[in-house]
Amino acid sequence: MSNIVAIVGRPNVGKSTLFNRLVGGRVAIVNEESGVTRDRNYGKSVWNGKDFSVIDTGGYVSNSSDIFEEEINKQVLLAMDEADVILFVCDVELGITDLDYSFARMLRKVTKPVYLIANKVDNGERLYDVHEFYKLGVGEEIFPISSINGSGTGELLDKLVSHFTSDPLEDENELPKIAIVGRPNVGKSSTINALIDKERNIVTDIAGTTRDTLTTRYNRFGHDFLLVDTAGLRKKAKVNEDVEFYSVMRSVRAIEDSDVCMLLIDATRGMEAQDLNIFHLIERNQKGVVVLVNKWDLIEKDNKTTINFEKDLRAKMAPFNDVEIIFTSALTKQRLLKALEAAIETYRNRAQKLKTSELNRIMLEEIENYPPPSLKGKYIRIKYVTQLPTKTPTFAFYCNLPQYVKEPYKRFLENKIREHWNFTGVPIQIFMRKK
Numbered sequence: 001m002s003n004i005v006a007i008v009g010r011p012n013v014g015k016s017t018l019f020n021r022l023v024g025g026r027v028a029i030v031n032e033e034s035g036v037t038r039d040r041n042y043g044k045s046v047w048n049g050k051d052f053s054v055i056d057t058g059g060y061v062s063n064s065s066d067i068f069e070e071e072i073n074k075q076v077l078l079a080m081d082e083a084d085v086i087l088f089v090c091d092v093e094l095g096i097t098d099l100d101y102s103f104a105r106m107l108r109k110v111t112k113p114v115y116l117i118a119n120k121v122d123n124g125e126r127l128y129d130v131h132e133f134y135k136l137g138v139g140e141e142i143f144p145i146s147s148i149n150g151s152g153t154g155e156l157l158d159k160l161v162s163h164f165t166s167d168p169l170e171d172e173n174e175l176p177k178i179a180i181v182g183r184p185n186v187g188k189s190s191t192i193n194a195l196i197d198k199e200r201n202i203v204t205d206i207a208g209t210t211r212d213t214l215t216t217r218y219n220r221f222g223h224d225f226l227l228v229d230t231a232g233l234r235k236k237a238k239v240n241e242d243v244e245f246y247s248v249m250r251s252v253r254a255i256e257d258s259d260v261c262m263l264l265i266d267a268t269r270g271m272e273a274q275d276l277n278i279f280h281l282i283e284r285n286q287k288g289v290v291v292l293v294n295k296w297d298l299i300e301k302d303n304k305t306t307i308n309f310e311k312d313l314r315a316k317m318a319p320f321n322d323v324e325i326i327f328t329s330a331l332t333k334q335r336l337l338k339a340l341e342a343a344i345e346t347y348r349n350r351a352q353k354l355k356t357s358e359l360n361r362i363m364l365e366e367i368e369n370y371p372p373p374s375l376k377g378k379y380i381r382i383k384y385v386t387q388l389p390t391k392t393p394t395f396a397f398y399c400n401l402p403q404y405v406k407e408p409y410k411r412f413l414e415n416k417i418r419e420h421w422n423f424t425g426v427p428i429q430i431f432m433r434k435k
């Protein structure tokens with residue numbers, strides 16, 4: 001189950017202000033290179049113990065005041081496909097505009113819950129202006145809020161998370177859920193087809209409950225696994241693929257539904273900004289990842305080609321580059337079994353729970369050899385460490401002054417964990433806690 005909310009609305013109604021308020025300081029895709037997919041477009045949040053993702057579909061049309069029906073279509077289609085709940089933001093300061101009516105027309109066809117957000121209700125007086133918005137005839141309910149000062153957002157969040165499950169990662173199934181993701185035309189369909197040899201290998205279809213993805217169980221090469229299929233989404237995506245932003249956002253649901261992603265990149269193009277955006281999306285979601293350099297058959301090779309290619313990829317993925325890279329071809333079926341095995345191994349790495357005694361024995365020794373640097377004359381003492389009972393590897397280090405332990409030292413701890421145990425392909429979280 002994924003918990004996704006999308007924000008739609010015409011320019012300047014306050015979508016990004018609301019987005020920032022919902023995700024707090026948590027930024028997602030931080031990638032300077034990409035002009036379109038900025039951190040404002042995708043973020044993670046938590047309310048009443050429920051995790052959820054927020055997509056601001058306005059990323060594409062931002063800054064332009066003349067937006068057309070076509071753009072509205074794109075925003076709403078994206079929201080319909082990707083989200084579980086849609087927030088339609090309007091502006092009480094300006095009142096209803098023609099564009100609002102156009103949005104409303106599209107949104108009336110949506111079967112998912114839509115909330116109408118009457119934004120910029122900064123004071124009690126403006127509450128009187130809210131009723132006007134019932135004219136739009138959309139939305140189960142109207143929420144008067146002020147994204148700037150936060151009033152009304154608590155009520156909105158309470159209602160919002162009532163649609164979400166408390167643990168989107170919960171999974172009755174013990175089988176690895178694998179998603180094949182990547183930008184348009186990298187060979188996702190070809191890889192899937194080559195991997196599963198359709199007719200013979202489908203075990204059962206498990207229809208997604210509220211989602212559009214279909215998870216199918218396969219047995220191939222002696223491995224039992226679930227494939228998160230987004231074929232339907234991909235077909236629709238074709239219409240919209242003119243913008244990088246959309247094709248990255250189209251991966252969100254598949255990533256959230258998976259345990260491990262096979263990220264396909266095109267060997268003839270290398271890893272570009274958009275591929276990296278998807279990579280960071282996977283990392284951000286704490287999912288396992290294996291990188292498949294597909295169309296390897298098209299590359300002219302000498303004895304250094306693979307090594308250099310791999311070096312370049314690792315530099316781009318850094319600091320999280322403890323990841324399997326496999327050079328595949330869907331066309332010649334080269335190394336597809338290896339790719340599948342790497343995905344399953346990554347799944348196991350992600351699921352492993354370390355013994356507390358062993359973890360402490362090894363890590364406390366490492367810490368003793370290289371203690372955290374003292375700060376403002378204060379000596380930092382790490383007393384013990386445990387792995388939290390979460391689905392993704394998360395480690396809590398207990399110490400006297402947790403706030404004094406800085407990023408570089410946390411990275412040191414992570415590297416040591418990776419050195420002693422196999423967490424290849426798996427993002428690790430490190431928390432410092434007070435003891």
Ligand SMILES: Nc1nc2c(ncn2[C@@H]2O[C@H](COP(=O)(O)OP(=O)(O)OP(=O)(O)O)[C@@H](O)[C@H]2O)c(=O)[nH]1
Pocket residue numbers: 009010011012013014015016017018058061062063064119120121122145146147148149
């Ligand atoms: N008074 C008031 N102003 C707000 C509120 N929320 C947003 N604004 C202002 O409205 C303007 C537009 O806000 P944005 O969040 O950039 O709007 P947007 O919908 O993301 O706009 P685009 O990027 O063009 O799609 C900014 O000047 C905000 O400061 C609010 O609750 N009250």
Ligand SMILES: Nc1nc2c(ncn2[C@@H]2O[C@H](COP(=O)(O)OP(=O)(O)OP(=O)(O)O)[C@@H](O)[C@H]2O)c(=O)[nH]1
Pocket residue numbers: 182183184185186187188189190191234294295296297298328329330331332
């Ligand atoms: N030479 C070569 N061509 C490939 C390989 N894999 C895919 N292709 C070709 O690349 C093109 C795109 O392949 P698809 O499998 O449709 O790619 P996709 O990622 O599913 O594309 P979208 O549905 O647009 O997202 C097709 O023409 C394939 O034949 C490969 O390993 N080698």
